[in-house]
Amino acid sequence: MSQTPEQQAESAKEIRDAMRVVPQVAHGEPAVWLAGGALAMAVLIITGMVGLIVYQGGRAFWPDPIAKVRASDGSEHLGEIQQVGSVPADEANGGAKRVLLRSENFRWSGSHASWIVTDPNFEPTYPEWAVLVELMEEGRIIGQPTYFRVDGKVLESDPASVWAAYNEHRGQISERTREIERLTKGTLAKLTNRQADARLNARKAELEYGTDSAEHKQALADMDALLASLAKEQSDIDRKIADLEEINHRYEIGFLFQDGTEVFRPMADINRMVPANRLTLVGRLGVYLDRWREFLTEDPRHANSQGGIWPALFGTVVMTMIMSIMVVPFGVLAALYLKEYAKPGFFVSLVRIAVNNLAGVPSIVFGVFGLSFFCYIVGAQIDEWFFTASLPNPTFGKGGILWASLTLALLTLPVVIVATEEALSAVPQSMREGSYGCGATRWQTIQRVVLPRALPGIMTGMILAIARGAGEVAPLMLVGAVKMTQDLPIDLSQAPYLFPQRSFMHLGFHIYDLGFQSQDSEAARPMVFATTLLLIGIVVGLNLGAIWLRARLRRRFRAAR
Amino acid sequence: MSDTMQPPIETNAPMIEPEEVAPSPGRTKAGNLFEAIAQGAQFQTSLHEEMEELPCVVNVEDFNLWYGKSQALFNVSLSLPIGKVTALIGPSGCGKSTLLRSVNRMNDLVDGVQTKGSMTLAGESIYAAGADVIELRKRIGMVFQKPNPFPMSIFENVVYSLRIAGIRKRSILQEACEQSLQRAGLWEEVKDRLRSSALQMSGGQQQRLCIARAIAAQPEVLLLDEPCSALDPIATGRIEDLIEELQGEYSILMVTHNMQQASRVSAYTAFMYLGRLVEYGPTESIFMNPHLSETEDYVTGRFG
Numbered sequence: 086m087s088q089t090p091e092q093q094a095e096s097a098k099e100i101r102d103a104m105r106v107v108p109q110v111a112h113g114e115p116a117v118w119l120a121g122g123a124l125a126m127a128v129l130i131i132t133g134m135v136g137l138i139v140y141q142g143g144r145a146f147w148p149d150p151i152a153k154v155r156a157s158d159g160s161e162h163l164g165e166i167q168q169v170g171s172v173p174a175d176e177a178n179g180g181a182k183r184v185l186l187r188s189e190n191f192r193w194s195g196s197h198a199s200w201i202v203t204d205p206n207f208e209p210t211y212p213e214w215a216v217l218v219e220l221m222e223e224g225r226i227i228g229q230p231t232y233f234r235v236d237g238k239v240l241e242s243d244p245a246s247v248w249a250a251y252n253e254h255r256g257q258i259s260e261r262t263r264e265i266e267r268l269t270k271g272t273l274a275k276l277t278n279r280q281a282d283a284r285l286n287a288r289k290a291e292l293e294y295g296t297d298s299a300e301h302k303q304a305l306a307d308m309d310a311l312l313a314s315l316a317k318e319q320s321d322i323d324r325k326i327a328d329l330e331e332i333n334h335r336y337e338i339g340f341l342f343q344d345g346t347e348v349f350r351p352m353a354d355i356n357r358m359v360p361a362n363r364l365t366l367v368g369r370l371g372v373y374l375d376r377w378r379e380f381l382t383e384d385p386r387h388a389n390s391q392g393g394i395w396p397a398l399f400g401t402v403v404m405t406m407i408m409s410i411m412v413v414p415f416g417v418l419a420a421l422y423l424k425e426y427a428k429p430g431f432f433v434s435l436v437r438i439a440v441n442n443l444a445g446v447p448s449i450v451f452g453v454f455g456l457s458f459f460c461y462i463v464g465a466q467i468d469e470w471f472f473t474a475s476l477p478n479p480t481f482g483k484g485g486i487l488w489a490s491l492t493l494a495l496l497t498l499p500v501v502i503v504a505t506e507e508a509l510s511a512v513p514q515s516m517r518e519g520s521y522g523c524g525a526t527r528w529q530t531i532q533r534v535v536l537p538r539a540l541p542g543i544m545t546g547m548i549l550a551i552a553r554g555a556g557e558v559a560p561l562m563l564v565g566a567v568k569m570t571q572d573l574p575i576d577l578s579q580a581p582y583l584f585p586q587r588s589f590m591h592l593g594f595h596i597y598d599l600g601f602q603s604q605d606s607e608a609a610r611p612m613v614f615a616t617t618l619l620l621i622g623i624v625v626g627l628n629l630g631a632i633w634l635r636a637r638l639r640r641r642f643r644a645a646r
Numbered sequence: 647m648s649d650t651m652q653p654p655i656e657t658n659a660p661m662i663e664p665e666e667v668a669p670s671p672g673r674t675k676a677g678n679l680f681e682a683i684a685q686g687a688q689f690q691t692s693l694h695e696e697m698e699e700l701p702c703v704v705n706v707e708d709f710n711l712w713y714g715k716s717q718a719l720f721n722v723s724l725s726l727p728i729g730k731v732t733a734l735i736g737p738s739g740c741g742k743s744t745l746l747r748s749v750n751r752m753n754d755l756v757d758g759v760q761t762k763g764s765m766t767l768a769g770e771s772i773y774a775a776g777a778d779v780i781e782l783r784k785r786i787g788m789v790f791q792k793p794n795p796f797p798m799s800i801f802e803n804v805v806y807s808l809r810i811a812g813i814r815k816r817s818i819l820q821e822a823c824e825q826s827l828q829r830a831g832l833w834e835e836v837k838d839r840l841r842s843s844a845l846q847m848s849g850g851q852q853q854r855l856c857i858a859r860a861i862a863a864q865p866e867v868l869l870l871d872e873p874c875s876a877l878d879p880i881a882t883g884r885i886e887d888l889i890e891e892l893q894g895e896y897s898i899l900m901v902t903h904n905m906q907q908a909s910r911v912s913a914y915t916a917f918m919y920l921g922r923l924v925e926y927g928p929t930e931s932i933f934m935n936p937h938l939s940e941t942e943d944y945v946t947g948r949f950g
């Protein structure tokens with residue numbers, strides 16, 4: 086296929102000509118637009134979602150002013166204005182304004198908020214003594230504090246002096262409330278535990294020595310004696326509590342609603358009273374921060390829709406930490422074997438494919454697996470060996486924070502394995518050779534050179550696992566997350582202090598429960614947003630912590646260039 | 647496109663350039679031997695008589711090595727004189743690194759390597775069935791083409807061999823660190839930042855650190871695989887000075903591509919071609935008065 090010089094020149098010219106004409110597509114302009122557009126879209130959606138949550142969650146606890154709105158029909162309503170709009174022209178009252186007013190008093194009126202149709206040029210007023218009251222168990226009310234009553238006798242009957250009397254007595258009353266709480270939660274709970282222990286001991290003796298054996302009879306007698314003395318202690322405490330409660334119930338506040346209803350509530354039932362229209366900015370900020378404090382540090386009240394989320398916050402963090410502690414060493418070791426020890430081949434590829442596919446299994450499947458394996462097989466076996474006396478009540482043979490953490494560890498294992506394998510691959514071969522050249526064994530090389538060098542990458546895996554695990558909800562419903570519990574998995578007031586078998590509350594599950602499962606989800610809306618914000622905050626916080634750690638590690642390994 | 651996606655593969659085994667293998671038409675005599683080698687003919691290393699009764703530390707005899715099916719070393723016999731620097735020269739891909747890495751059995755790390763022939767360190771067989779590779783490598787220090795400090799502090803880098811040998815005593819470690827860094831001519835530069843990361847040093851400093859690391863364990867032999875090829879001329883000069891200083895104390899086998907370097911620092915020079923040891927003798931006679939015209943062509947730059 087030899088060519089004459091002319092032919093060669095001819096084809097060279099052809100190529101040159103072709104090279105000069107660059108088709109429009111080859112410039113890549115459309116591709117840039119396409120890629121950029123996709124990115125912009127993604128950023129928009131994400132910032133939109135996060136923005137909504139931050140805005141709604143951030144303002145959830147801000148005390149809004151309480152407005153008085155006069156409806157077109159002449160009735161007057163008190164509440165927080167949430168939205169102002171116009172009635173569409175083709176409906177009745179077309180052209181008029183309408184106001185979405187959050188008027189609370191759900192227990193009495195049956196609704197949290199309602200649309201009020203007003204005149205187009207309506208002007209809300211802000212009565213000085215309109216207050217928002219957060220009750221302990223009955224939701225929130227809006228009205229005017231008009232009476233202060235002790236032992237059924239009205240002592241004050243104008244808002245300003247009622248407010249003053251409320252503040253004067255509030256301290257003592259919450260002091261007593263705290264004392265009652267201490268007695269019920271601390272002393273009384275301990276008594277109950279001791280009673281349960283006594284019964285358990287009797288049952289143990291029965292299992293060990295046989296029913297009606299001498300030991301069993303002895304244990305039963307001991308139990309009866311102990312129970313009798315405990316019963317006396319308990320009635321003492323009960324009396325104390327009843328006394329305190331009686332004193333507290335003598336003080337009452339009466340509220341007048343806008344519709345004329347008068348309602349009296351014991352002061353002990355009032356969690357917080359906010360005279361929203363009298364507050365200065367500093368005062369508002371004080372209420373805002375105090376509500377956040379309550380939210381973060383207290384137990385939930387009123388079917389979770391009020392109070393705090395402390396058990397859920399604690400449960401989430403503890404579960405995530407147990408999960409990380411389980412998944413990281415396990416995943417790193419697995420990846421080490423795959424990468425450093427196993428001979429590459431069919432089997433290793435198979436394992437790798439299996440691991441990658443594990444990452445795509447729906448999380449609820451992990452939940453089912455966790456329930457059937459950890460709870461019903463492992464847990465039941467543990468119960469049979471160590472907790473025979475309390476059977477048939479399961480101790481470990483049901484959902485609990487340990488099983489939930491293990492299930493999530495399994496769920497996030499592929500993430501850690503894949504990230505670690507990548508990190509190990511990125512360790513230069515020359516570094517390993519240097520170590521072997523110094524006379525290091527394989528394990529010494531891995532331990533002293535490969536792992537430290539791969540640590541930032543392993544941290545990335547951990548970050549991804551945490552992000553995935555902390556936000557997961559579906560499997561938790563099967564393996565131990567519950568709607569409500571006040572028993573924390575770590576309790577320093579009660580031996581043995583760690584309770585890995587306890588079920589727990591979780592922020593993700595809490596969001597689901599508040600938003601979609603409670604009969605009163607409208608009341609819980611601010612809590613839903615605040616909880617979501619908190620959960621995102623925790624995930625971001627855990628991530629930032631890990632990223633910071635990784636950056637520090639990376640700096641150590643960065644070469645001077 | 648896909649080429650750029652692949653991670654860079656680290657290798658110190660450049661492919662043979664076809665021109666190097668092809669006989670050059672101009673030089674008939676040289677072309678003949680190289681051509682004969684390329685065709686697999688048997689041939690005898692041209693060994694200068696000065697080499698014959700030298701005391702030596704490493705003894706290679708009839709050594710062959712295969713990477714899978716392809717043979718990289720053919721009947722290499724070479725003895726490394728005690729306390730001297732011996733340079734290994736030859737075109738890329740002729741097996742210099744392979745021979746070097748055979749001495750401390752680094753080739754064990756490569757899958758499918760097979761060897762035949764014998765090699766001894768101070769009389770003990772290196773490839774014997776019961777030989778302890780870890781112990782062997784502790785007695786032989788190695789410095790690679792590209793500086794490869796570990797991701798740890800300068801101090802920890804230097805005392806790495808001691809640490810893995812289980813030495814914990816601070817005073818011993820500190821003493822060894824200072825001494826090795828002194829020997830490597832690095833002490834003055836880094837004595838105030840022994841705790842900082844070794845990866846933050848310059849390339850030349852890193853390579854001297856690797857030398858310090860290699861000598862910290864008091865090895866009997868030092869293997870240097872093109873220790874200056876990744877460095878600038880000034881850093882190269884410093885390393886060359888260092889190698890000159892180290893001779894006498896250590897027996898050094900050094901691969902180099904730089905003829906000036908070989909003639910300047912080494913006492914003996916071995917010329918390899920296509921896996922064979924072609925000529926071996928005192929550096930002076932290899933460069934001034936080689937037995938084979940092929941060697942002359944190579945060292946004068948007319949070939950390769």
Ligand SMILES: Nc1ncnc2c1ncn2[C@@H]1O[C@H](COP(=O)(O)OP(=O)(O)O)[C@@H](O)[C@H]1O
Pocket residue numbers: 658659660661662713718736737738739740741742743744745756
């Ligand atoms: N790990 C390896 N696997 C297979 N072949 C190799 C390997 N390392 C080197 N070789 C081959 O062995 C021959 C000698 O290589 P090498 O010793 O690196 O040469 P040099 O160091 O003299 O440039 C070359 O042909 C090279 O391709």
Ligand SMILES: [Mg+2]
Pocket residue numbers: 658659660742743744
């Ligand atoms: Mg080489």
